[in-house]
Amino acid sequence: MLQQADLRDVTRDDTSLRRFLHGLPGVDQVGAESRAALLATRSIKTTAKAWALDIAIRMVDLTTLEGADTPGKVRALCAKARRPDPSDPSAPSVAAVCVYPDLVATAVEAVHGSPVAVASVATAFPSGRASLPTKLHDVKDAVAAGADEIDMVIDRGAFLAGRYLQVFEEIVATKEACGPAHLKVILETGELATLDNARRASWLALLAGGDFVKTSTGKVTPSATPPVALVLLEAVRDFAGATGERRGVKLAGGIRTAKQAVRFLVMVNEVAGEHWLDPSLFRFGASSLLNDLLLQRHKTHTGAYDGPDYVTVE
């Protein structure tokens, strides 16, 4: 097992970082897919299901990342984040709202006085194609506007070209620019091509101080597939084993149904452990997922199937 001292050593220079990342055990892709598929067959019913639906709602980062976002849309989203189900006060609020940096101030004002945090994407989201000073300026803007959490994107071009130290240093610099804000590192696994790369990128982000590793921007398919989630959860589990520090995982993109969400929760429990069944260590980045969670919640409470007429439109 890795020791903390070893981990400090591996980030000393490009060569040792590369040696460490390429020395990580390879991911058996077929094995990862079948393990993920097996975990998806677990049946979660009655009280366990009701618990899972509520915790899943509390783990949602309610997201709007469109060119057409307006202050009005962000305020509506925040109202929904604070009180997802106006007809039922027992429905919990979500973890955070996630917006572009220029709308952070609007969101901060709208969630004021509630437990909902404001997350902002930054560092030239979603492509990450800008110079480091520009990216850091983007981050500082968002933090100054009041963002509690920053979702950065890694430079996939540098990562795929093998310039690991550059990626590492960008994450370190971003973490520093965040100040008190939490940093989530978006790996965009859909562009990393292999699960081996997803594992390497996760470790790279964790070594650099990312508080969360996040699968995707939501702008690229495939996004948060079950095997990718498995690899990220293994990385935070092993990182915690090596250092004693628990870091989080955020799955984003393509998670639309409560059924998918509950399956991921089973995976979190089985792979990382029950400590991770907490909004401080596990999140869903989603928009339409919340409505389906609410519909299923109605179903468990009333016994009758519900329809989209009974939840707010996005």
Added chain:
Amino acid sequence: MSDHEDIGRLPVRKTYKLYVGGAFPRSESGRSYPVTATDGSLLAHAAQASRKDVRDAVVAARKAVAGWSGATAYNRGQVLYRVAEMLEGRREQFASEVAAAEGIPREQAAKQVDAATDRWVYYAGWADKFAQVAGSTDPVAGPYFAFSLPEPTGVVGVLAPQESSLLGLVSVLAPVLTTGNTAVVVASETRPLPAISLAEVLATSDLPGGVVNVITGVTAELAPWLASHRDVNALDLTGAAPGERAALQRAAAENVKRVYVPRDLDWQRDPGTSRLSPFVEIKTVWHPIGI
């Protein structure tokens, strides 16, 4: 080689499945139940749907509402007429199935199939005429045009008649489609096979997937889920047992569904517009004159 002719050919048996969202899935529950002829001999096994199949069917029907209700009435008529064309082409098959299901002579069954095809043509014709009959320009005391138009109700749950396996089914299903609704049909519990064959006809007739969804199984098990489902807009109780109707109506009242309880179950009689009007909403538009 000499034995070859004696062996004969193995029959290719059909697996009767559900029809949901344009596909033919098995029941989510994996269940099936034996379907027998009136003399008790086994005809086939049909899928025994569960409440989750009902839920999936409603989701499929909801998805199809925008396309089907948004199609022009003329286009809907054309598609429905196409269904009748396909029915005509399968006349022999349906005659055998209806004869086996209902225990009637083949000639009589063939007449039922012809009547069902004619009924489908009848309703196809109504598609672009019903608005003229059910709609109106309203005389109002002011400088306005006011006109009223029938619009589709949305997703209609249909409990198909238990006795008449094809003519009865067509008589309750076609009018729902004519006015632009989508349907989740619970087929006759003891005679479901012609309904699944009808689904094969629908699947090959330009009818978009999800407009009609056919579920087979125990009506008393499935109907309450359909009646209480908040995303179903109307319910046709034709196939419900008289003793269950009150409970279904109560469940349907939860989201103020339109509920249709038929008085006339003689499928041979000319239906007029009696089954077209229950599943529409009248929209009235006022338009100022001279401004």
